[in-house]
Amino acid sequence: MNNFLPPAAIFICGAMLIPFLPGRVKQVYVLLLPVLGLVNLLNIPMGSHFQVDFLQYHLVLGEMDRLSRVFGIIFHIISFITLIYILNFDNNTEYLAGFCYAGGALGVIMAGDLISFFFFWEFLTVSSMFLILARKTKKSVAAAFRYALVHATGGLCLLAGIIIHTTQTGSYAVAHIGLNGLGSYLIFIGFGINCAWPLLHSWLVDAYPEATIGGTVFLSAFTTKTAVYALARAYPGTTPLIWIGTAMAAFPIFYAVIENDLRRVLAYSLINQVGFMVVGIGIGTELAINGAVAHAFCDVIFKGLLFMSVGAVMYRTGKSNATDLGGLYKYMPITCACCIVGAASISAFPLFSAFISKSLIMSAAAELGLWVPWFILLFAAAGVFHHAGIKIPFFTFFGHDGDYGGEVEEAPKNMLVAMGIAAGLCIFLGSFPSFLYGILPFEVDYHPYTYGHVIGQLQLLFFSAMAFTLLMLSGIYPAEMRSLNVDADYFYRKGGKLAYVIFDSGLNGINSFVNKTVAQGWTARLSRFYSFGPGRVALAVVKPIWQLTGFGSKESITGEERFLKKYQYANFSIGSTAVFALGVLLLFILF
Amino acid sequence: MQQEQKHLWDEKKNIVILLKIFFGICVVLFAVDFVVHKKAHMPWEKWPGFYAVYGLVACVILVLVAKYVLRPLVKRDEDYYE
Numbered sequence: 001m002n003n004f005l006p007p008a009a010i011f012i013c014g015a016m017l018i019p020f021l022p023g024r025v026k027q028v029y030v031l032l033l034p035v036l037g038l039v040n041l042l043n044i045p046m047g048s049h050f051q052v053d054f055l056q057y058h059l060v061l062g063e064m065d066r067l068s069r070v071f072g073i074i075f076h077i078i079s080f081i082t083l084i085y086i087l088n089f090d091n092n093t094e095y096l097a098g099f100c101y102a103g104g105a106l107g108v109i110m111a112g113d114l115i116s117f118f119f120f121w122e123f124l125t126v127s128s129m130f131l132i133l134a135r136k137t138k139k140s141v142a143a144a145f146r147y148a149l150v151h152a153t154g155g156l157c158l159l160a161g162i163i164i165h166t167t168q169t170g171s172y173a174v175a176h177i178g179l180n181g182l183g184s185y186l187i188f189i190g191f192g193i194n195c196a197w198p199l200l201h202s203w204l205v206d207a208y209p210e211a212t213i214g215g216t217v218f219l220s221a222f223t224t225k226t227a228v229y230a231l232a233r234a235y236p237g238t239t240p241l242i243w244i245g246t247a248m249a250a251f252p253i254f255y256a257v258i259e260n261d262l263r264r265v266l267a268y269s270l271i272n273q274v275g276f277m278v279v280g281i282g283i284g285t286e287l288a289i290n291g292a293v294a295h296a297f298c299d300v301i302f303k304g305l306l307f308m309s310v311g312a313v314m315y316r317t318g319k320s321n322a323t324d325l326g327g328l329y330k331y332m333p334i335t336c337a338c339c340i341v342g343a344a345s346i347s348a349f350p351l352f353s354a355f356i357s358k359s360l361i362m363s364a365a366a367e368l369g370l371w372v373p374w375f376i377l378l379f380a381a382a383g384v385f386h387h388a389g390i391k392i393p394f395f396t397f398f399g400h401d402g403d404y405g406g407e408v409e410e411a412p413k414n415m416l417v418a419m420g421i422a423a424g425l426c427i428f429l430g431s432f433p434s435f436l437y438g439i440l441p442f443e444v445d446y447h448p449y450t451y452g453h454v455i456g457q458l459q460l461l462f463f464s465a466m467a468f469t470l471l472m473l474s475g476i477y478p479a480e481m482r483s484l485n486v487d488a489d490y491f492y493r494k495g496g497k498l499a500y501v502i503f504d505s506g507l508n509g510i511n512s513f514v515n516k517t518v519a520q521g522w523t524a525r526l527s528r529f530y531s532f533g534p535g536r537v538a539l540a541v542v543k544p545i546w547q548l549t550g551f552g553s554k555e556s557i558t559g560e561e562r563f564l565k566k567y568q569y570a571n572f573s574i575g576s577t578a579v580f581a582l583g584v585l586l587l588f589i590l591f
Numbered sequence: 592m593q594q595e596q597k598h599l600w601d602e603k604k605n606i607v608i609l610l611k612i613f614f615g616i617c618v619v620l621f622a623v624d625f626v627v628h629k630k631a632h633m634p635w636e637k638w639p640g641f642y643a644v645y646g647l648v649a650c651v652i653l654v655l656v657a658k659y660v661l662r663p664l665v666k667r668d669e670d671y672y673e
Contacts, residue, residue, distance in 0.1 A: 257657035258666070330598045366632035374633065382649040398600060452629030452636070459620045459642035466617055467650030469610070478658040484672070485665040493672050 004044045006061045007072060007110060008120060010037045011079075011103030018095045030083050030095055037106075038076040041069070048112055060112025063174065066441045067293065071109045071229050073439065074297045075102055077425070078221045078304055085308055085418035086214030093134045098218045100127035105222040109229050114162045114172040121158065121226075125151045125194075128223060131215030132207050143210040146489070150193065150203040158190025177234040188235060195227035195278065196271050198247045202489035204271060205255075209263035209320070213311040216263060220270055220307050221300045228277045228296050232441075237284025245282055246373045248275030253383035255487065260480050262310050262392055263320050266303065269346065269388040272380055273299045279373060280361040286442040287367065291360025294436055298353035298429055302345035305422035306392060309339035312411035312419070313396055322395040322480040329397040331408045336397040338419035345426040347389035347461055348381065353429040355457065356436065356448045363446070382464045389461075390468050395480065535567025617643075 014033045021029055049062035079102045086094055104127055107120030129151075132144040164183030166172045177184050189200075196204045208219050235241060252268035252275075259265045273295070280292030312335045313328060314320045329336040341352070348354035358381065365374045410416070429436050437444040471477040539560060546559070566572055572580075599605055624639035635641050 253653060254657045254661045255665075257654055258662045329600070363632065371633065378645060379649045379653075382646045383653050386650050386653060450630070451627065452631055455620065455623060455627075456629060456631075456636065456642040459624070459640070460646040462613075462617050462620055463643040463646035464650045465613070467647050467654070469613065471651065471654055476658075477654060478662060481666070482669055484667045484669050485662075486667055486671070487665070 004040050004049075006050050006107075007037055007041050007044075007076075008061075008103045008107035010040060011099045011106060012123075015096050015099030015103070018099070019092045023090070026090075026095075027087055030087075030099075031080065033099070034076050034080040034083065034102075037079075038073065041072045041076060051112075054115070057113065057115050057172065059116045061107070061116055062110050063112030064110065066439070067229070067232060068109045070293055070297060070439050070441065071225065072106060074225075074300050075105055075109070075222065078300045081301075081304060081418050081422050082214060082217045082221070082308075084421070085217060085311075085415050087414040088412045089212075089214060091134065091212070091214075093130060094212060094214050097127050097130035097134065098214070101131065101218055101222055103127075105226045108226050111174055114166065114174060117174050117230075118155075118159060118162055121194075122155050124222065124226060125155065128219060131218055132211040134215055135210060135212045137210070140210040143207045146493070147203050147207040150492075154190050154193030154200075157186050157193070161186025161188075161190055174233060176236070179235070179238055179240070188238075191227050191230045191234070192244070194223050195231065196224055196248070196274060197244050197278075198251060199488045201248070201252075201271050202487045205252075205264055205267040205487060206489050208267045208270075209261055213315055217304050217307045217311060220266070220303045224270065224274045225296050225300060228274060228281070228292065231278065231281045232289060232292060236281055236289055238282055241278050241282025242370065242373055243282075245275045245278030245280070246376045248272065248278055249380035250275070250376050250383075253380060253387055255485060256383075256387035256391070258478055258481075259485060260321050260323055260482060262322055262325070262396060263307065263314070265322075265387060265392060266306055266310060269384055270299075270303055272384055273303065273346070275380065276358055276361050276377065279377065280364065283361075283364050283368060283370070285364055285368070287360055287446065288364035290437075290440040290442050290444055290446075291357060291362075291364055293440055294357035294360055295354065297436060298345065298357045298426070301422050301425050301429070302342045302353055305338060305342035305419060305426060306346065306388065308415065308419050308422065309335050309342060310392065310396065312415045315415070316408040316411065317406075321482070322391075322399075323482055325396050326399040327397070328408065332397070332410050334416050335411045335419065336393065338416075338423045339393050339397065341423040341426055343389045343393050345430065347385035348457060349430075349461060350449070350454045350457060351427065351430050353426045355430050356433040359448050359453060359457075360446060378460070382460055385461050385464045386468055390465060531568045532564060535564040538567060539563055 010033065018026060018030065044062060044064050046064050046066075048060050049064065050060065052059045052061065079098070082098065083095075086098070101124055104120045104124030108117060108124060111117035111120055125148075129144050129148050132140050132147060161183045162172070165177065165181070165187060166183075168181060168183055177187060179185060179188060193200045193203075204224070208216050211219055231238075231241065249272050252271045256265045256268040256272070259268060277292040277295050277299070280288040280295065282288075310320060313325065313332065316332065317325065317328075319325060345352040345354055348358045362374065362377060362381075365377065411419075433448055437446070468477070542563070543560075621640050621643050624641075624643075629637060631637055
């Protein structure tokens with residue numbers, strides 16, 4: 001019948017064998033899987049495949065079109081590169097979580113119905129959490145926990161949206177949804193959380209830098225790009241996305257300038273790059289969608305490359321803070337060169353990858369005369385060069401008068417190979433744009449290498465670099481500091497503590513108040529009342545008689561006590577009970 | 592032995608050469624706009640030196656705002672959340 005398999009199945013089912021394989025075989029196997037996967041993917045013809053009836057739903061596990069295919073290709077490529085990169089760790093958790101995570105992403109982009117889409121979406125999130133947990137530090141466990149909570153919220157939002165949308169429209173196909181009605185808004189926000197929209201973004205900068213060295217490379221590739229895919233599929237041309245994307249591109253660069261942890265700088269710049277893609281989707285013309293997809297394709301590789309080079313430094317030095325690094329070009333020249341290629345690519349230098357992808361989005365914005373977003377994106381493009389293009393390589397490999405303070409070895413061979421492949425791809429994509437343009441969702445009629453474009457971009461970059469140089473030389477450039485910069489996660493991290501305090505002092509306060517007044521106060525009083533009440537009443541009647549008659553006056557205190565005790569334990573002598581009963585009978589008879 | 596091994600950027604001279612080349616390229620890139628005119632979508636893209644000035648000003652503003660506005664607002668101790 002079919003001579004191909006669902007791409008997600010190859011990754012997820014294939015991964016289950018990994019723990020049982022011995023050393024060398026395992027290494028070959030993990031590299032073989034993504035290669036087989038890619039061959040399989042390219043073999044799948046356009047159209048709907050792997051259709052299953054589940055309950056009353058018709059699931060489509062393999063909906064193939066040009067948009068799905070280009071995302072599938074890049075997901076396989078980056079899996080392959082990242083797996084080479086993590087070979088030396090030989091960590092089964094990383095392998096398994098990585099494959100499941102990538103498999104989840106492949107499942108999402110191939111899903112033809114919202115039910116299997118949601119399943120893979122959550123599968124992706126859950127498996128990504130293990131890449132953070134695998135670091136096994138106290139901080140990473142806490143970050144993974146927050147990550148899980150945020151994504152659980154996002155997942156529930158998405159699920160509610162899907163249910164409402166499906167009930168209202170009767171359609172659960174993964175297709176254009178657009179903003180109309182509650183369901184579509186909830187789906188929109190569910191996508192937005194994974195896409196790291198402003199104010200919904202802090203899970204990313206919180207958790208990614210806490211993951212394992214290889215885990216961060218995996219993470220940088222899939223979650224946000226899957227969300228970009230989902231937006232491109234369901235919400236192309238949705239105007240709010242233009243403004244959301246513009247904000248995403250602009251605000252993180254300010255944080256990136258003052259952030260000390262270089263992996264966190266890269267996390268901010270990841271949001272900044274995804275912002276460009278979101279703007280492209282919001283514009284929604286063929287040129288803009290092509291630009292968004294092309295930029296996602298390039299970003300996966302150059303952002304992976306940057307995370308890999310900083311990760312390699314971290315592997316050798318154990319540090320990722322700008323304050324602790326510098327001067328490593330002496331010891332890690334190849335890593336340094338790869339990092340510079342990544343930096344040039346993200347900055348969109350001509351002949352490097354982002355130059356041919358970012359310009360599609362900029363041109364699409366210019367064509368429609370969206371000049372406010374255009375200006376802000378240009379600002380963001382200059383800013384990204386500033387923090388990712390210069391700051392990352394400068395503070396890691398140069399800087400601080402060129403001294404890390406110790407000699408280190410060059411990165412392990414497998415890491416160098418992985419970075420080398422990624423660097424080669426960055427240059428290849430940038431220098432031969434027709435390859436990437438050929439696999440984009442729509443026909444491309446665009447020439448990035450025009451005189452005006454090349455010169456304009458070079459001017460922008462060189463004068464941004466000049467700003468950096470002048471500010472550095474004049475000492476105005478903000479010194480790196482050991483510090484933490486609060487972001488939107490402030491609200492749930494401090495808010496969580498506040499909620500804890502409120503619940504602690506509030507609910508526990510009520511609890512102890514009730515304990516004091518009801519359990520210990522009223523109940524005790526009630527108990528005393530029933531124990532001593534009747535006795536005291538009787539005593540009040542008897543006492544004046546005692547005093548009048550002088551009966552028991554010598555020992556009245558002990559007499560009283562004995563009297564009360566009798567009442568408390570209902571320990572009456574037969575005689576007095578008989579007298580009392582007679583008295584009651586007389587009362588009944590007389591009245 | 593470590594002391595004797597001089598690396599490329601340990602020499603101040605090399606840094607000066609690099610800076611000279613860098614500023615030289617900047618001057619050329621700026622000057623070229625007055626000679627050849629670009630085709631563009633937006634009218635201001637045709638202004639000579641538009642991209643150069645924008646890049647420079649944007650980055651200076653970026654750094655100043657980050658340093659003097661954002662950092663005082665958000666900077667905390669490293670163990671702030673602990």
